[in-house]
Amino acid sequence: xxTIWIVTKREFRSFFDSLIAYVMLILFLGISGxxxxxxxxxxxxxxxxxxGAFFSIAYWTLFFFIPALTMRLxxxxxxxxxxxxxxxxxxxxxxxxxxxxLSTLLxxxxxxxxxxxxxxxxxxxxxxxxxxxxxxxxxxxxxxxxYISIGMWASSVTRNQIVAYLAALFIGIFxxxxxxxxxxxxxxxxxxxxxxxxMREHFDSISRGVLDxxxxxxxxxxxxxxxxLSEVSLARRNLKA
Amino acid sequence: MDIRIxxxxxxxxxxxxxxxxxxxxxxxxxxxxxGPNGAGKTTTMRMITGFIAPTEGxxxxxxxxxxxxxDEIKRHIGYLPENNPLYxxxxxxxxxxxxxxxxxxxxxxxxxxxxxxxxxxxxxxEKHKKIGELxxxxxxxxxxxxxxxxxxxxxxxxxxxxxxxxxxxxxxxxLIRELGRQKTVxxxxxxxxxxxxxxxxxLIINRGKIxxxxxxxxxxxxxxxxxxxxxxxxxxxxxxxxxxLKGLPSTAQVGFxxxxxDRFEIQCQSGSNAAREVFQLCVEQKWVLTEMIPFETKLEDxxxxxxxx
Numbered sequence: 129x130x131t132i133w134i135v136t137k138r139e140f141r142s143f144f145d146s147l148i149a150y151v152m153l154i155l156f157l158g159i160s161g162x163x164x165x166x167x168x169x170x171x172x173x174x175x176x177x178x179x180g181a182f183f184s185i186a187y188w189t190l191f192f193f194i195p196a197l198t199m200r201l202x203x204x205x206x207x208x209x210x211x212x213x214x215x216x217x218x219x220x221x222x223x224x225x226x227x228x229x230l231s232t233l234l235x236x237x238x239x240x241x242x243x244x245x246x247x248x249x250x251x252x253x254x255x256x257x258x259x260x261x262x263x264x265x266x267x268x269x270x271x272x273x274x275y276i277s278i279g280m281w282a283s284s285v286t287r288n289q290i291v292a293y294l295a296a297l298f299i300g301i302f303x304x305x306x307x308x309x310x311x312x313x314x315x316x317x318x319x320x321x322x323x324x325x326x327m328r329e330h331f332d333s334i335s336r337g338v339l340d341x342x343x344x345x346x347x348x349x350x351x352x353x354x355x356x357l358s359e360v361s362l363a364r365r366n367l368k369a
Numbered sequence: 370m371d372i373r374i375x376x377x378x379x380x381x382x383x384x385x386x387x388x389x390x391x392x393x394x395x396x397x398x399x400x401x402x403x404g405p406n407g408a409g410k411t412t413t414m415r416m417i418t419g420f421i422a423p424t425e426g427x428x429x430x431x432x433x434x435x436x437x438x439x440d441e442i443k444r445h446i447g448y449l450p451e452n453n454p455l456y457x458x459x460x461x462x463x464x465x466x467x468x469x470x471x472x473x474x475x476x477x478x479x480x481x482x483x484x485x486x487x488x489x490x491x492x493x494x495e496k497h498k499k500i501g502e503l504x505x506x507x508x509x510x511x512x513x514x515x516x517x518x519x520x521x522x523x524x525x526x527x528x529x530x531x532x533x534x535x536x537x538x539x540x541x542x543x544l545i546r547e548l549g550r551q552k553t554v555x556x557x558x559x560x561x562x563x564x565x566x567x568x569x570x571x572l573i574i575n576r577g578k579i580x581x582x583x584x585x586x587x588x589x590x591x592x593x594x595x596x597x598x599x600x601x602x603x604x605x606x607x608x609x610x611x612x613x614l615k616g617l618p619s620t621a622q623v624g625f626x627x628x629x630x631d632r633f634e635i636q637c638q639s640g641s642n643a644a645r646e647v648f649q650l651c652v653e654q655k656w657v658l659t660e661m662i663p664f665e666t667k668l669e670d671x672x673x674x675x676x677x678x
Contacts, residue, residue, distance in 0.1 A: 134470040138463075145458040145499075209454030213515070216418040216450075217471040218443045366422035 135227025177254025195296035198279025206287040267334035277354025370431035377426035388577035401564030402557035404574040447521035453512040457501025472519035601660035
């Protein structure tokens with residue numbers, strides 16, 4: 129556990145050392161703030177004391193930002209050779225994967241924590257449904273965790289960060305958009321299947337304030353699957369072929 | 370801690386990068402790993418450090434099988450990989466603290482160890498910089514510091530002096546010798562004087578196999594067989610000198626060096642040395658012996674002989 133924390137701490141700091149964290153925080157807060165308060169279907173247009181506008185913006189901004197954070201996690205280590213140093217330490221592959229996963233999740237948590245003033249402001253304007261807000265944040269965190277996990281896998285199969293970014297986006301867009309679109313085009317079993325794979329479906333259900341075990345299973349299985357595949361792809365170096 | 374390697378093989382695709390090699394390194398020994406590029410040095414080192422698993426064969430470190438005790442054994446190994454990979458964005462102190470933590474050094478001992486390593490490797494003036502801002506020589510020191518931060522019993526270094534200037538090479542070599550005094554060290558290089566200067570024993574590896582194993586003197590004896598003398602004899606008629614030298618009982622062959630009239634290369638009969646006889650001959654004939662150099666087979670020649678086919 130302590131070892132995982134050491135890895136997490138160093139990865140988290142490296143986001144700040146390399147300025148990625150600052151760029152990401154500024155862009156995330158800038159874009160989500162702009163669309164929440166100033167433009168499009170913003171809070172004032174809707175005229176309700178609800179964070180719905182923010183959540184639907186964050187749903188997309190995070191989708192694009194997370195692969196940019198995860199693309200370097202392993203690809204960079206492969207490219208520079210530091211992976212060799214890391215894995216010959218007294219750490220297991222799993223500790224490395226989990227440590228890196230947690231560091232990115234921590235950064236997303238920090239980014240989301242910076243939007244708490246939005247909650248306070250809107251809470252001051254009208255009657256806010258606190259439960260729905262908490263569930264909305266939880267939904268964003270779970271969604272982020274799932275995409276970090278996918279992004280980590282994408283980063284583990286290549287030493288090129290651009291490839292890792294695009295691969296993560298490519299896989300992500302199916303969950304984020306395509307499965308939902310396909311679900312409306314099919315009926316019966318296929319329709320149900322695509323619907324149950326769609327991120328939107330589960331995210332909306334959680335951010336409405338309903339905590340369904342099915343949604344949790346969906347997110348957790350994506351997370352575990354991504355982490356597991358990343359570990360497998362790290363272990364590939366040991367193949368006896 | 371000693372290292373024992375038995376029938377180690379690593380295949381990549383169908384190719385054998387390392388082919389059935391076995392050797393032992395005793396506790397406290399400094400072993401130099403020599404070989405042309407692509408001979409399998411790095412692959413062997415990667416297997417010993419547990420980065421990749423061997424296809425076949427076993428590695429025992431301190432009597433324990435590496436596969437079964439990887440986590441425990443890794444704590445006793447310090448590793449400096451080829452090209453010294455580091456995180457350029459990280460400050461030196463942060464990096465050393467990170468590595469110390471990963472190697473399981475207790476929290477309260479981390480900082481004293483980092484300070485100590487910075488002192489030993491002479492990183493003090495650069496310790497607050499980011500690694501990416503350091504010169505190559507200092508980066509190499511960071512590499513050494515991270516490899517030795519947990520005071521490992523075994524030190525494995527893949528080309529520790531590559532890309533350094535001559536002054537830095539001398540310094541790093543000195544560091545390795547000092548720090549490696551009580552450790553079992555394996556280092557690879559293709560700078561031949563380096564192995565002679567630092568190592569107790571040499572392993573030459575070619576195409577995945579060990580082709581020579583021993584001290585540099587031993588290898589030299591095996592390779593040359595007979596001793597060679599280079600002499601310069603003046604104030605005599607060259608052809609007469611040539612004949613007289615050839616007539617000595619202990620010489621096998623005599624030749625002129627570079628077509629010069631007064632310099633000769635004498636190859637002795639194996640097991641004997643012609644130096645005394647040459648001197649006596651010159652005294653008798655009143656020739657002037659101005660040079661006599663016992664010519665050693667260079668490690669370079671041995672290396673070339675063993676690794677070219």
